Amino acid sequence: MAADTNQNAASPVRLSDRLGAAAGMVTPGYRLCDVGCDHAHIPIALLRAGIIPRALGMDVIPGPLAKARENLELYGEDRVRLRMSDGLDAYRPGEADSLMITGMGGKIIRDILLREPDKTLDFQEMILQPQSDQWLVRKALRSLGARIDKETLILEDGKYYPVIHAVNPGHGREELPAPRPVWGPETSPEAGLEAEDRFGPCLLAGKDPLLHRFLIWQRGIHERILLSIDQSGDSSRHTERRVMIEEIKNLIDTALTIF
DSSP states (O other): OHHHHHHHHTSOOOOOHHHHHHHTTSOTTOOEEEETOTTOHHHHHHHHTTSOSOEEEEESSHHHHHHHHHHHHHTTOOSEEEEEOSTTTTOOTTSOSEEEEEEEOHHHHHHHHHHSHHHHTTSSEEEEEESSOHHHHHHHHHHHTOEEEEEEEEEETTEEEEEEEEEOTTSSOTTSOOOOOOOOTTSOHHHHHHHHHHHOHHHHHTTOHHHHHHHHHHHHHHHHHHHHHHTTSOGGGGHHHHHHHHHHHHHHHHHHTTO
């Protein structure tokens, strides 16, 4: 067993493209708090690469924490503290510099960020990877006064995953530039902000080619849904859904004006 541990201690931790993109946004030298740490792959990978000095891994489910503990033993890693926690409930301010939340829905991430804002704002930076409803996360960040300064979009196993990096006020980084798209005169400030929340201000500002591909794909989907509603023969039953689909399609069209 000792030989196996030594061998694993010398081998790299392989991260998926999605998790690798999130790990790549952690500032070197920062202490990491990984909420929903699952199997502790990200903390182990960052420690072994010399990016972070130590980490705190938290999860609300005992099973993933037990697996994380196994992985830490497997890799001979003792610089990660594991803790049972619902979101940031068990976090104590001052324990970490970077907050990492990956693999959760946007509603859950939003709720974690807003439940105890003093704890959320304790971190210098946040790396967030919502699986859905990412606009809820971006709106929550804005309400907290945090600034999104980096984003990337990952296509993995046929799904698109945004990875968001944000900095909190009061830590000396809020004056750094944060990319924002330049909207044309035909786009109102309200429509522009709504499109940024849904698709990402940095992705739009950088005219991200993968985002462009995603937008074209989504526009086709929403056009087909609208056509199906119109051909259903009972449009009154679908009025509310049609309005919602049209609103999303309009946001897609707004975003496409950037490209």
